Amino acid sequence: MSAGSSYQRDQEAAAETEPRSSLGCRRDCSEPIMTSMLTCSDYLLNLFELLAGDGTSEQLAQVPVEARTQLPARDLHRVERAGKLALRLRNTLDERRRHESELAALFDTAGDLARVRDPDAVLRAIVHRARMLLGSHVAYLSLNDSRAGTTYMRVTDGCVSALFQQVRLGMGEGLGGLVAQTARPYATPSYFEDERFTHTDDIDRAVGDERLVAILGVPLSVGGSVIGVLYAADRSTRDYSHDEIALLSSLADHAAIAIDNSRLLEETRHALVELNTAHETIREHNSAMRRAERAHDRLTDLVLRGGSLEDIAEAVADVLGGGIVVHDEDGTELACAATDSLPWPGRAVRQSRNSGRSVPWRTNLVCAALAGPELLGSLTLVGCHEPADADRRLFERAGVVTALVLLLRRRTAEAEERVRGELITELLGAGERARGGLSARARRVGFDPEGSKVVLVSRCGNADRERLASTASRYVGQHSGLAGTHGDHLVLVLPGTDAGSAAQHAARALGTGTARPVTVGGSGPVEGLDGIAGKYEEACRCLEALLALGRAGDGAALAELGFLGVLLGDRGDLSGYVRRTVGAVLDYDSRKGTDLVKTLRSYFEHDTGLSRTARALHVHVNTVAQRLERVSALLGPDWRSPERGLEIQLALRLHRLSGGER
Structure with missing residues (x-):
């Protein structure tokens, strides 16, 4: 008790x-x-x-x-x-x-330090208790700013002046600056009359604004270092006793402990934050490493299995979560995954080539695919121009893999191009005994030696020879054909039966690939490998005819050149010309028992005059008109034009000379 x-x-x-x-x-x-x-x-x-x-x-x-x-x-x-x-x-x-009251206050303060986690609340309680225990009008606490070399107000109790609460004291200035500098308590019964302190206008103005007269200041020390000052002040003259100084010093010690605890707590929290950040960084790094390892294994497996550029693009798009577009060195799109086609970002590709890193382009990211300094192509990551560092490295690694695939494709294409070129050369000059071996070699490069095929010829200039040959190699690769140079000509042998259509299509494709007009002469079809040499000669004549007619950049077969094709083409195909020109009339006469061919020949022999034609045939002029209307239905309304008329007259004469007219 x-x-x-x-x-x-x-x-x-x-x-x-x-x-x-x-x-x-x-x-x-x-x-x-x-x-x-x-x-x-x-x-x-x-x-x-x-x-x-x-x-x-x-x-x-x-x-x-x-x-x-x-x-x-x-x-x-x-x-x-x-x-x-x-x-x-x-x-x-x-x-x-x-x-007892002072001890109770100190015990309460110690209890606050043990219970309260908010250091500001503890400091406010200490300053308030200092004011109450000393019976002062004002109590306040300032902390040192070592970087600025000043001490500033941290907590006040009983203050009414905003100027006083915001004042900063330089080290050695005023009573507080002297306490902070010397680490000793100082008291003055009348501040403005005390000459022990360095008075400054700012400090004196702030003290006067608060109407303070007597001031007591004691240092807040931690480990021998002064971190601030605890004050008690009155608005009238007062002599502070040793006991009051000791009491305020005890409270200052508690305040220093609270501040140091706050510092330690903040350092601990900061250390925990840094530890968590480091842990998260390590976790993200490990995750990125595992992701990069999986992506590398996946891309390597695709390369080893002979995966296509489409496979590479789909894999990269899946890993990075964006669209991928692959272009070759000339800007031709080679593959596209998870996005629509994009124009070739030529400027960004050049920047990436020079820097060796991926570069932003619009809202995308572009990486050049290089083999040393040589540009092989480029990758575009769609919709992600500022990816994370790990994703950027993955994208650039995908650029290396793409360069490897493009290089392998180029080497394979070059090897196939040499084989196809050698086949063309040997097909145009080989005898029958050697063609058996050529058939086997043709099959190895995916060319069917047995089916119907057409022969196309274009002329190679020295400046465009390599580019035209490269474009032609890609073109025939898409159509399971052969391409090679023979003398000054580029020769293409493609599966098909329509030489004219094939020549037109090839002229457009080769012209687009070389950015120049390319003229293509066609011939065929021909079955097997026999006859290719002959069709080559015919295609060459067709090419010369096209150039002579001013049709540079066009493609056609001799059969589409009318009588000029007959003059330049294969002499053994005269009946084919007759059939293509007036075959419909011949078939009608054969079915109906009529003689429209005779009427046509007489019509042209009498200078297309109806009356003279009627007298020569001993029929009424209306009968001639009716027969010619039937011819229009069979040959088309333009058969009377000078060009068609000339071709029809030539066909009728060839038909008569061959004994076909009865």
Whole structure:
């Protein structure tokens, strides 16, 4: 049980024996004895009662004064001495009570440090307790800024001036600056009259704005270093005692602990954040490494299995989550995955080639596919121009893999081109005994030696020879044909039966690939490998005819050149010309038993005059007109044109010379 409870019981027991007034009530111990028949013992008892009842020093001093009129000198001396002792005891009790209050405040502060996690709340509580315990008008706390070499206000209590709350003190300036610099407490009863401090206009203006006069400052120290100052200040003159300085210093120690704990806590939190960041970075790095490893294995497997550029594009698009477009070195699109076609980003490709890294283009990312300094092609990652570093490295690694595939394709194409070129050369000059071996070699490069085929010829200029041959090689590769140079000519042998259509298509494709007009002469069809040499000669004549007619950049077969084709073409194909020109009329006469061919020949022999033709045939002019209308239905409405008319006359004469007309 506490000492306070025991003391209370003793007081209550003593109260039972206290003297009573004439009315039977206990005497008020806080009042001096006012009876004329009092003894020395009564005055002494009154002193004890005042002490026990928390009487004030003024009440204790009043007892000897009253005793002077009631007691003899000897007893009065005893009462006066007892009064002095009572006053000393009262001061001692007050001092102890004050110390108890201070200790309680320090214990409360220590408890706050243990319980409260908010350092600002602890500092506010310390500053408030300092103000209350010292009975000051104002209390505040400042912290040092080592970088700026100043000390600034951190917490205030009782301050009303915004200027004072925002003031900064240089080291050594003012009372606080001196405390922060020397690590010693300083007190002044009158700040403006104290010359120990370095007064500055800013500090004096702020102190004056707060109307402060007396100031006490003690250092906040951690590990021998001053981190700030704790102040108590009054708006009137005051001398601060050593006990008050010691009390404020104790509170400052607690404040320093709170600040240091806050620093340690912040460092711990920062360390945890850095640790978590490092952990996350390592996790992301490991994840990126595993992802890169899987992507590398996937791309390597595709290359080893002979995967196409389409396979590579699909794999990269799947890994990076964006569209992929692959172009060759000339800007021709080779593959596309998870996106629509895009124009060739030529400028970005050149930048990537020069830097060796991927570069942004519009909202995309472009990477050149290089073999050393040689540009083989490019990759475009669609819709992702600022990827993460790991994704950028993956994309650039995909560029290396793409370059490898393009290089393999080029080497394969070059080898196949040599084989196809050798086949063309040997087909045009080989005898029958060697053609058996050629058939087997043709099959190995994907060419069917048995089926119908057409022969196309174009002329190679020295400047365009390599580019035209490369374009032709890609073209015949798409159509399972052969291509090669023979003398000054580029020769293509393609599966098919329509030489004219094949020549036109090839002229357009080769012209697009070389960005120049390419003229192609065609011949055929021909079965097997026999006859290719002859069709080559015919295609060459067709090419010369096209150039002579001013049809550069066009493609055609001799059969499409009319009588000029007959003159330049294979002499053994005269019947074919007749059939192509007037075959419909011949078939009609054969089916119907008519003689439209004779009518046509007579029509041209009589200068296309209807009357003269009718007299020569001994029929009415209307009959001739009806027969010619039937010819129009069979040959088309333009058969009377000069060009068609010339071709028809030539066909009719060849038909007659061959004995076909009865």
